[in-house]
Amino acid sequence: MPLPACLRGCARLLYCIPVTIIIMVVMWSYYAYVVHFCWILLTCATQRVVFLCLFHMCFGMFSWSFWKTLSTPPSSPSVEFQLSSSDSLLYEQEHGGKEKSQILLEISQKLPVHTRTAARAIRFCHHCQLIKPDRCHHCSVCQMCVLKMDHHCPWLNNCIGFSNYKFFMLFLLYSLLYCLLIVTTVTPTFIQLWLGKLFDSCVKLHVLFLTLVSGMFAVTLCFLLFFHIWLLTSNKTTLEWLSVPFFADGPASEAFDVGVQANFLQVFGKKKSLWPLPVSSSQGDGHSFPLRWQMSSHSHSVMNGNGHYAMEGSVG
Ligand SMILES: [Zn+2]
Ligand SMILES: [Zn+2]
Secondary structure, eight states: OOOOHHHHHHHHHHHHHHHHHHHHHHHHHHHIIIIIIIIIIOOOHHHHHHHHHHHHHHHHHHHHHHHHHHHSOOOOOOGGGBOOHHHHHHHHHOOSHHHHHHHHHHHHTTSOOOEEOTTSOBOEETTTTEEOOTTOEEETTTTEEETTOOEEETTTTEEESTTTHHHHHHHHHHHHHHHHHHHHHHHHHHHHHHTTOOOOHHHHHHHHHHHHHHHHHHHHHHHHHHHHHHHHHTTOOHHHHHSOOEETTEEOTTTTOOOHHHHHHHHHOSOGGGTTSSSOOOSSOSSOOOOGGGOOTTOEEEEOTTSOEEEESOOO
């Protein structure tokens, strides 16, 4: 049952709390590193310049990828996956589950849909009234179907999916680099603080917390980044890792794995110069993906006029 408007407004405000905390921690880390560490504690001018340059490079890339992950709206399926008003009427009039499934099966014939429910039926979203493309899932927080949905990230208050997965990977990478840079440059001063050689208690507190918080985030981000590198190279989403996708012949956990290189290129694109930048370069349109068993030695995937993947040559 849909929530009343005032409760929806309250829920939206609550969802903003984690991302606000993250932004405040980042702003404080910038202040603590630049003012207290570089400006007050460092006495060597060369070291100060080198550290500030490296820090701002990391901070710039981190902020850019963070903003892109946060602000890129999740992409929803195109209109061809939506039921037409006549199909919708026909679907609603039928009462039997079998008949409804048959209607969806007939409509799906012209769509590039391979995944099924556990009961081998066409995947249909009752909220959005559409046939779900492969790897698409309905997000109850965003209240929409999201293409190649990975997960809904409460810390970013956004869905991670086809439209921003590359940005999310870069966000993990640059935030880890940001934390590691802080830890490695501040640790010698941190040790001096422990030995009691440095003065001001306010500076002490900022530097101590900066090292501890950065170290804590670095460990967490390291695990998260390596987990997502493993998902990327095996072409799985977090949801597919949690629940194996079903096809007409049954479940297939490796269905979208077409080789490490091809899996990487699907997300990062072929243009190497764009790999480190949080700009769109992913292949395809997020509605269809090459399947492992279709990639025989005589076939290769090509994109048709609609941006969907289609197979050329023999299909096994
Ligand atoms: Zn939906
Ligand atoms: Zn979502």
